[in-house]
Amino acid sequence: MARIEWKAEYETGVALIDEQHRHLVEIINRFEEALQKGKGSRQANEILNDLTGYTQEHFATEERLLAEAGYPHLKLHQSQHRQLLQKVERFQFEYNAAGRRITAELHEFLGYWLVNHILRDDRAYAPCLTGGTSGGPEGTVAEPGHEPALTLQE
Numbered sequence: 001m002a003r004i005e006w007k008a009e010y011e012t013g014v015a016l017i018d019e020q021h022r023h024l025v026e027i028i029n030r031f032e033e034a035l036q037k038g039k040g041s042r043q044a045n046e047i048l049n050d051l052t053g054y055t056q057e058h059f060a061t062e063e064r065l066l067a068e069a070g071y072p073h074l075k076l077h078q079s080q081h082r083q084l085l086q087k088v089e090r091f092q093f094e095y096n097a098a099g100r101r102i103t104a105e106l107h108e109f110l111g112y113w114l115v116n117h118i119l120r121d122d123r124a125y126a127p128c129l130t131g132g133t134s135g136g137p138e139g140t141v142a143e144p145g146h147e148p149a150l151t152l153q154e
């Protein structure tokens with residue numbers, strides 16, 4: 001398991017969104033810390049609840065801003081949010097149901113969340129919210145090999 005270090009290139013340039021992304025990373029790091037220190041599952045569970053709640057709040061904010069700005073790929077973005085949320089909820093369910101080790105799956109989720117969503121999909125809408133062009137189709141902003149490296153510290 002590894003801690004996620006926030007980097008400047010993760011930023012979209014939209015202050016409110018960046019603040020929320022940082023907070024999400026902070027919650028994910030707290031959750032991982034609780035798992036690593038072998039703290040009671042109750043604490044890890046509370047943090048996981050925070051993560052689910054804050055993720056819903058963040059998606060609602062993002063979708064509201066994108067709707068107001070007339071973002072052309074809003075529907076696609078919304079469906080990506082739904083899929084991500086389902087994944088978080090599944091972690092929560094499995095953790096509650098069995099208290100089983102979900103470390104590997106959580107790690108996979110973090111990779112998906114950060115690399116594929118915040119860094120690619122969220123950055124794709126940034127020009128639309130910051131007054132640039134309307135933004136290209138999602139997934140076309142960062143070319144393979146040019147994506148900012150995700151820094152994970154062991």
Ligand SMILES: [Fe+2]
Nearest residue numbers: 021062118122
């Ligand atoms: Fe986001």
Ligand SMILES: [Fe+2]
Nearest residue numbers: 062081121122
């Ligand atoms: Fe998003």
